[in-house]
Amino acid sequence: MSAAVPPVRKERNNMRARAALMSPALLIIGGFLVAPLFVVLVYSFLTPGTYGGVIWEWTTDAYVQFLFEKDIFDETLIFSTAYLQIYSRSFVQAAASTAICFLIGFPTAYFIATRPAAQRNMWVLLVTVPYWINLLIRTIAMLFLVRDNGPLNHLLLSWGIIDEPIHIAYTNFGVGIGLVYSYLPFMVLPIYATIERFDFRLVEAAFDLYADRWTVLWKIILPLCAPGVIAGSLLVFIPSLGAFIAPDLLGGGKNLMIGNLIAMQFQASRNWPFGAAAAMILMTIVLVTLIFYARRQGRSTVRLH
Amino acid sequence: MYFRRSLFAAALFAGALTLGGPAWAEGKLNIYNWFDYLPQELIDKFSKEHGVEVTMDTYDSNEALLARLKAGVTGYDVGVPGDYMVAILIKEGLLEKVQPNKLENYKHIDPKFVDVYFDKGREYSVPYQWGTTGFMVDTATYGGDIDTLKVIFEPPAELSGKINMLKDVNDVINMGLRYLGHSRCNNNPEQLKEVNALLQGAKKHWLSFNSDGAKEVLVSGDAAAGMIWNGFGMRARAEKGTLKYSYPKEGMTAWMDNLVVFKGAQNVENAKKFMNFMMEPENAATLTNFARYTAGVMGTEPFLDDELKTAYEVNPPEGVSMEFVPPCEDDVIRLYDRIWTNLLK
Missing domain, CATH: 3.40.190.10 (Periplasmic binding protein-like II)
Incomplete structure (x- = not known):
């Protein structure tokens, strides 16, 4: 009989069980998140070794370097926007790809969610099929398609639509195409999930109340699907921000994005602390963005109720 | 649910990338x-x-x-x-x-x-x-003299915007030093400033920085000139006969x-x-x-x-100057790294 167990002991058992159940999660967070992050944080305050690695002397040089450029030759500090430019370029690229993914992804998700239930899974499957192939290979394939002498330009030339090949490969536009292509399903799937659960009787009700199509979309469907849109946007925006393969291949390695900047510090530039600092700065920005979104979402949910 | 499922798929994907480590045994x-x-x-x-x-x-x-x-x-x-x-x-x-x-x-x-x-x-x-690091030019695009680094740093109109560079700090900077007539492993600030300016000015003529695609980019015609190692260049010529390896009069790196x-x-x-x-x-x-x-x-x-x-690529004509370039002093390496980072960013 449970009444026979003293309440204190019951409480203690409960605590123990809870701790045991939580331990896998805590271990994963501690071992795979906190510990590596701590290493990155520590490294960002160390001195770079000439051939890579770090020297154990504490310094904030890496963070200073982010905003101020030591003149390459006489060591004076000058305010420099070079790295800020890379960050803002990455933000513009990521935001643009997120917007385009939304413009393509929302109608796609709407289309899939409004098919008969039996067909939907097939459509979802089709969206994910390209993801069975490695990202690197898909990006190289995209490069082959859009380059100056690739099939896309040949087709447009032979149809007489253009006289000169359009330069897509090795431009920022090319990087954008690569990002959209890479992350589109991450937009489609969460939106699809919310539209699928959407109660279409609300749309009928709106029409009965003389709403036009635009109002229905703007005032009914979009607000109720906002969680999916926000989830999808985050899933596209965050990996785009740190993208590495698309700028390297489709951008020709000329216009760095944050991911390339960080990778470069660990290879050619051999400045691990600066790479670590750049990663920390990126993470902070993403975290702030997430908090901002979370708050907004929280508020809008309240308003809906 | 699909949101969660796609996250799960992403996690699986990331996991697959990191697995498959090395194996050792007899x-x-x-x-x-x-x-x-x-x-x-x-x-x-x-x-x-x-x-x-x-x-x-x-x-x-x-x-x-x-x-x-x-x-x-x-x-x-x-x-x-x-x-x-x-x-x-x-x-x-x-x-x-x-x-x-x-x-x-x-x-x-x-x-x-x-x-x-x-x-x-x-x-x-x-x-x-062993071989040399040089560059190739598609002679169908540009018929002029290719045995000079001018083709890379101050290219003729036909080649501007169609040049691929190797993604290699030493090869690119050494090329710049040779073009300006300065010595290798150089820590002379004035001369390195000139190299920095030369590279920054030439960047607008360059299509891309790519080493493992150095052959492909030339063969496909996306680039009409490109840095390349001699043997890789010979393989490029086998696929596109109009490519020609350059022996620049300013000299080149042997490795x-x-x-x-x-x-x-x-x-x-x-x-x-x-x-x-x-x-x-x-x-x-x-x-x-x-x-x-x-x-x-x-x-x-x-x-x-x-x-x-x-083959022309492995049998250089008389009088071409080729040199092995030993590693530079630490301070020079740091300066090179900064010029290189500055160029790519």
Whole structure:
């Protein structure tokens, strides 16, 4: 009989069980998140070794370097926007790809969610099929398609639509195409999930109340699907921000994005602390963005109720 | 639910990327080599002769190799660093002193490659291939004089925006130094400022920075001129006959890649067997026929393709100046790194 167990002991058992159940999660967070992050944080305050690695002397040089450029030759500090430019370029690229993914992804998700239930899974499957192939290979394939002498330009030339090949490969536009292509399903799937659960009787009700199509979309469907849109946007925006393969291949390695900047510090530039600092700065920005979104979402949910 | 499922799929995907680490046991050899630099034929032959299971990963610059080794345990046994990188790896204590000079086939090494600056008497390394770093021009696009670095730094209109550069800090900066007539391993601030300005000014003429695509970008026609190593260039010409290798009058870098054993390698004995195997003239010739550079061992001639005996890329005309460039002092390396970062950002 449970009444026979003293309440204190019951409480203690409960605590123990809870701790045991939580331990896998805590271990994963501690071992795979906190510990590596701590290493990155520590490294960002160390001195770079000439051939890579770090020297154990504490310094904030890496963070200073982010905003101020030591003149390459006489060591004076000058305010420099070079790295800020890379960050803002990455933000513009990521935001643009997120917007385009939304413009393509929302109608796609709407289309899939409004098919008969039996067909939907097939459509979802089709969206994910390209993801069975490695990202690197898909990006190289995209490069082959859009380059100056690739099939896309040949087709447009032979149809007489253009006289000169359009330069897509090795431009920022090319990087954008690569990002959209890479992350589109991450937009489609969460939106699809919310539209699928959407109660279409609300749309009928709106029409009965003389709403036009635009109002229905703007005032009914979009607000109720906002969680999916926000989830999808985050899933596209965050990996785009740190993208590495698309700028390297489709951008020709000329216009760095944050991911390339960080990778470069660990290879050619051999400045691990600066790479670590750049990663920390990126993470902070993403975290702030997430908090901002979370708050907004929280508020809008309240308003809906 | 699909939101969660897609997250799960993403996690699985990320996991798959990080799995598949190295494996070691008796009868294994893990090679870390430049891309496209060892024919399957030789791997199979070595596996069969010695009962060793061979795996290979690739990199696209000496710096990428160094970064990987500095990051810690790799599971690789042997690698193929260039000359100056051998010197750096020895200095950093990243190579096993396996004394290949005591191996049976060591006698085949060309005597002029024994007392090399990076490894006197060959205590750590044996020659793999040597060649030059230059550039090629598509003569169908540009018919003018290509034997000058002007083609790269102040290109004619036909080539502007159609030039691919190797993603290699030393090769690009050394090219700039030669064009300006300054010495290599230079720490003269005024002269490096000139190099910095030269590279910044030339960047607008350049299409891309790409090493492992250096051949493909020329063959496809996306680039009409591009830095390339001579043997890789010969392979490019085989696919597109109008490409021509340049011997710039300002001079060029010669290099030698070498087989080495990494510190802490799990399969040192197999690694030594592989070194010995690669010094066998017939095998060195098979490698040369594939990579199209020049072997560092003697006696390969009977096994070489006829084309290699006359090919322009490996038979430079008289009077071309070629130099091996040893690693620079630490302060110069730091300056180069900053110029390079500055250029790519």
